Amino acid sequence: METGMKNRLGQWFEGQRYKAVHWFWGFVVVLAVLLMANMFLLPHHPHFAAEHWPGFWALFGFVGAVVLAFVLKKIVAPMLAMEEDCYDRD
Amino acid sequence: MTATNSLLAHPALYFLGASLLVPLVPTRLLKWLLPVPALLAIVSVLTMDAGASGFADYIGMDLTFFRVDALSTIFANVFAVQGLISLIFAMHLKDKGQHMASLAYVGGGFGCVFAGDYLTLFIFWEVMSVASTMLVWSNRSTRSVKAGFRYFLFHTLGGLFLLGGILLRYADLGTMSFVPVDPSGAMYYDWLILLGFCVNAAVVPLHAWLPDAYPEATVTGAVFMSAYTTKTAVYVLARAFAGFEILAVAGVIMCLYGVFYATMENNARRILGYHIVSQVGYMVAGVGIGTAMTLNGACAHAYAHILYKGLLFMSVGCLLHAAGTAKLTELGGLVGRLPWVFILYAVAGVSISGMPFFNGFVSKTMTIAGAAEAHRTWLALGMELAAVGTFLSVGLKLPYFAFFAKKEDPARELKPIPTNMYVAMGIGAALCLITGLFPSLLYAQLPFREGVTAYSPFVAHVAEVLEHPYVPYTAWHLLQAFLILGFTGLGFVAMRKILVPHAQRNVDFEYLYILGGRLFLALFSRPFAAVDTIWSGVYRTLGLRGLMGSAWISSIFDRKGIDTVVDGTATSVRSLGKGATIIQTGKLQAYASAAILAGLGVYALVWLLSS
Numbered sequence: 090m091e092t093g094m095k096n097r098l099g100q101w102f103e104g105q106r107y108k109a110v111h112w113f114w115g116f117v118v119v120l121a122v123l124l125m126a127n128m129f130l131l132p133h134h135p136h137f138a139a140e141h142w143p144g145f146w147a148l149f150g151f152v153g154a155v156v157l158a159f160v161l162k163k164i165v166a167p168m169l170a171m172e173e174d175c176y177d178r179d
Numbered sequence: 180m181t182a183t184n185s186l187l188a189h190p191a192l193y194f195l196g197a198s199l200l201v202p203l204v205p206t207r208l209l210k211w212l213l214p215v216p217a218l219l220a221i222v223s224v225l226t227m228d229a230g231a232s233g234f235a236d237y238i239g240m241d242l243t244f245f246r247v248d249a250l251s252t253i254f255a256n257v258f259a260v261q262g263l264i265s266l267i268f269a270m271h272l273k274d275k276g277q278h279m280a281s282l283a284y285v286g287g288g289f290g291c292v293f294a295g296d297y298l299t300l301f302i303f304w305e306v307m308s309v310a311s312t313m314l315v316w317s318n319r320s321t322r323s324v325k326a327g328f329r330y331f332l333f334h335t336l337g338g339l340f341l342l343g344g345i346l347l348r349y350a351d352l353g354t355m356s357f358v359p360v361d362p363s364g365a366m367y368y369d370w371l372i373l374l375g376f377c378v379n380a381a382v383v384p385l386h387a388w389l390p391d392a393y394p395e396a397t398v399t400g401a402v403f404m405s406a407y408t409t410k411t412a413v414y415v416l417a418r419a420f421a422g423f424e425i426l427a428v429a430g431v432i433m434c435l436y437g438v439f440y441a442t443m444e445n446n447a448r449r450i451l452g453y454h455i456v457s458q459v460g461y462m463v464a465g466v467g468i469g470t471a472m473t474l475n476g477a478c479a480h481a482y483a484h485i486l487y488k489g490l491l492f493m494s495v496g497c498l499l500h501a502a503g504t505a506k507l508t509e510l511g512g513l514v515g516r517l518p519w520v521f522i523l524y525a526v527a528g529v530s531i532s533g534m535p536f537f538n539g540f541v542s543k544t545m546t547i548a549g550a551a552e553a554h555r556t557w558l559a560l561g562m563e564l565a566a567v568g569t570f571l572s573v574g575l576k577l578p579y580f581a582f583f584a585k586k587e588d589p590a591r592e593l594k595p596i597p598t599n600m601y602v603a604m605g606i607g608a609a610l611c612l613i614t615g616l617f618p619s620l621l622y623a624q625l626p627f628r629e630g631v632t633a634y635s636p637f638v639a640h641v642a643e644v645l646e647h648p649y650v651p652y653t654a655w656h657l658l659q660a661f662l663i664l665g666f667t668g669l670g671f672v673a674m675r676k677i678l679v680p681h682a683q684r685n686v687d688f689e690y691l692y693i694l695g696g697r698l699f700l701a702l703f704s705r706p707f708a709a710v711d712t713i714w715s716g717v718y719r720t721l722g723l724r725g726l727m728g729s730a731w732i733s734s735i736f737d738r739k740g741i742d743t744v745v746d747g748t749a750t751s752v753r754s755l756g757k758g759a760t761i762i763q764t765g766k767l768q769a770y771a772s773a774a775i776l777a778g779l780g781v782y783a784l785v786w787l788l789s790s
Contacts, residue, residue, distance in 0.1 A: 098518040098519070099514065099515040099516055099517075099518040100515065101518075102514040102515055102518050102521070103514065103515040106583070113672065116665075116668065116669075116672075117669075119665065120665050120666065120669060123658065123661055123662050123665055124662075126658055127658060127662060130654055130655060130658050131655070132655045132659075133655070136551035136552075136556060136559065137556050146659050146662040146663050146666075147662045147663075147665070147666040148666070149563065149564075149567070149663065149666075150567050150662065150663040150664065150665070150666035150667040150669075150670065151666040151667070151669055151670045152670075153564055153567035153568070153667065153670070154567055154568075154571045154666070154667045154669075154670025154671055154674065155670045155673060155674055157438075157439075157442055157564075157567070157568050157571060158442065158571065158670065158671075158674035158677050158678050159674065159677060161439055161442045161443050162442070162443060162677050162678060163677065165439070165443065166443040166681070166683070166685060169443070169685040169686045169687075170681075170683040170684075170685065170686075171683065171684045171685070171686050172683070172684065173445070173446075173506075173682050173683055173684050174322075174684075175684055176322075176325060176326070176684075176689075176693075177321065177322050177325070
C-alpha cells in the first residue's frame with residue numbers, strides 16, 4: 090500500500106528530523122506557558138498541601154521521569170539482566 | 180428480577196456457535212462472515228433489558244446463564260465493540276484454527292460476564308483459558324509452544340484455586356450464586372476464589388504469565404488477548420470483591436511494577452504486556468478502594484483500556500507483521516515508511532497516557548480523583564507516578580525508538596500491511612478519540628448512576644456520586660494533565676540517551692514459576708522412577724518363575740494377573756512419560772481441547788440424566 094499520499098506523509102515526518110531543534114524550542118515555550126498558567130490557576134479543593142504550590146505537578150512529572158529513567162535503566166536493569174533468548178534453550 | 184432476554188440473545192452463543200461453524204465455511208466466504216458474530220453481539224447488547232434469565236437446574240444447583248445489569252452491560256458493550264475491531268483486524272488470516280480459538284475465547288468472555296453463578300462462570304473461565312492458550316500456540320514456534328505451556332499451567336493453577344474456593348463455598352453455604360462478598364466477613368473460600376481471580380487479573384506477583392506469553396502469541400491473537408482475560412477478571416473482582424483493602428494496595432503496586440518493567444524492556448509487545456499489568460492496576464485499585472466513584476472509574480478505565488490497548492497491540496502487531504521483529508533494538512526509523520502506523524500508534528499512546536481529549540483522560544483521572552476523595556492520598560500519588568512512567572515508556576520511549584531514533588535502512592524488506600488491519604486500527608483510533616471528546620457516551624453506561632440500583636451493598640458513597648457526578652473537563656484538570664505530561668516529556672528529552680533499549684530479558688517472577696515447576700517434577704518423577712525400578716525387578720523374577728514352571732494356569736495368571744497389575748504400573752508410568760513427550764512436542768493443545776470437550780460432555784450428560 091505504498092500510495093502517493095502515504096509517501097508524502099512519510100517524507101514530511103522524515104523532514105522533521107532536521108527540524109528537531111525548532112520542535113524542542115517550541116515545546117519549551119509551551120511548557121513555559123503552562124507554568125505561567127499554573128501561577129494563577131490552582132485547584133479549588135487541593136487533596137494535599139503541596140498541590141497548592143505553583144509548579145508542583147510540573148516538578149512531579151520532570152523529577153519522576155528523570156528518577157525513573159535513571160534508577161531503572163542504570164541500577165535495576167543491570168541487576169535483572171538475562172539473555173534475551175534465555176528461555177528458548179532446553 | 181427476571182427479564183425477557185431470550186437465551187438466543189446471549190452473545191456467547193454467537194461467538195461459540197461461530198467458532199464451531201468455522202471449519203464448515205469455505206475460506207473465501209469466511210473472511211466476510213467473520214465480523215458477523217460481533218455485529219450480532221453489538222445489537223444484542225444495545226437492546227437487552229436489565230434482569231436475569233436463562234435459568235437452569237443442574238443436579239440441585241441453580242444456574243443463571245444470563246444476568247444482565249449495569250455492571251455486566253458496560254463490560255459486554257466494550258467486549259462486543261472490541262470483538263468487532265479484532266475480528267476485522269484478523270480478516271486476512273487463512274488459519275481457521277486461529278479463528279476458531281479467538282471466537283471461542285471471546286465467547287468465553289461473554290459467558291463469564293453474564294454468568295450469575297460460580298459454576299457457569301468457572302466453565303466459561305476455563306474455555307477462555309484453553310482458547311487463549313491456542314492463540315499462543317498458533318504462532319507455531321518453539322518459543323511460543325514453551326511460553327504457551329507455562330501460560331496454560333499457570334492458568335490451570337489459578338483455575339484450581341477458583342474451583343477449590345467454589346466447591347468449599349458450596350459445601351458451606353449450599354449455593355452457587357455469584358454475588359458480592361462482605362469485605363468484613365470474608366471466609367477462607369472467598370479468599371481462594373479471590374486468589375483465582377487475581378491470577379487472571381495479573382496481580383503482582385501472580386502476573387508473570389502475561390508479559391511472558393503475550394509477546395509470543397500471534398499478531399492477531401495478542402490483540403484478542405489484550406482485551407478479554409484481564410478485563411473479565413476485573414469484572415469478577417468488581418462484582419464480588421469491591422472494598423477489599425488488599426486489592427487497593429495490590430492495584431497500586433501493579434500500576435508501578437508494570438511501569439518499572441516496561442521502562443527497562445526491549446520487546447515492544449512485552450512493553451505493552453507490562454502496561455496491561457500497570458493499567459489493570461488502576462482498575463484493581465479502584466475496586467479495592469471500593470467507593471462508587473472508584474468503581475465507576477475502574478469500569479470506565481476498563482472500557483477505555485480495552486480500546487486503546489487493542490489499538491496499541493494492533494499497531495505494534497503491524498510493525499511485527501511488516502518488519503518481522505518487535506524488538507526496539509532491531510527497529511529504528513520506520514516513520515518514513517509506515518507513517519500511518521505511527522499516527523495510529525500515537526493516538527493509542529496518548530490515550531493510555533491520559534492526554535486530555537483522548538479516552539484515557541476521562542477514565543484514569545476519575546479513578547485517581549476517586550482515590551484522593553476517599554482520602555487515599557498515597558495511593559493517588561502512586562497512580563500519578565505510574566501515569567508519569569506510562570507516558571515515559573509507552574507514550575515516548577517505544578514510539579521514539581521504533582520510529583525515529585535511527586535512520587531507517589532503506590534495504591529492509593517490509594511486508595505489505597493488509598487494508599483490513601488499517602481499517603480496524605482506524606475504528607479503534609476513532610473510538611479512542613470519540614469517547615475522549617464526549618465522555619458522556621461512556622459515563623452513561625457506568626454501574627453507579629441515576630436510575631440504576633447499586634449491584635453491591637458493600638460499595639461506599641453511592642449517593643455522593645449520584646449527586647455530584649465526576650466532571651473531567653475542568654480548567655484545573657486540563658492544566659494538571661498537561662503539566663504532568665509536558666514535564667514528563669522534558670524528562671524524556673533529558674534522559675533519552677539513558678533510555679536506549681538493550682537486548683536483554685529482565686528476570687521476573689516467571690523464573691520462580693519455572694524453578695517451582697522443576698522442583699515439583701524432581702519431587703514426583705524421582706519416587707516414580709524408583710517405584711518403577713522395583714516393580715520391574717519384581718516382575719522379572721515372577722515372570723521368570725512362571726516361564727520355568729510352564730504351567731498353563733500360572734501362565735494365564737501371569738499374563739492376565741501379573742501383567743495387568745504389576746506391569747500395568749510400568750505401562751502407566753511409561754504412558755505418563757509418553758504423555759510428557761506429547762506435551763513437549765506441543766500436542767498438548769489436542770489434549771487440552773479434548774479435556775474441555777470431555778468435560779462439557781460429562782457436564783451435559785449429568786444434566787440430561789438428572790433432569
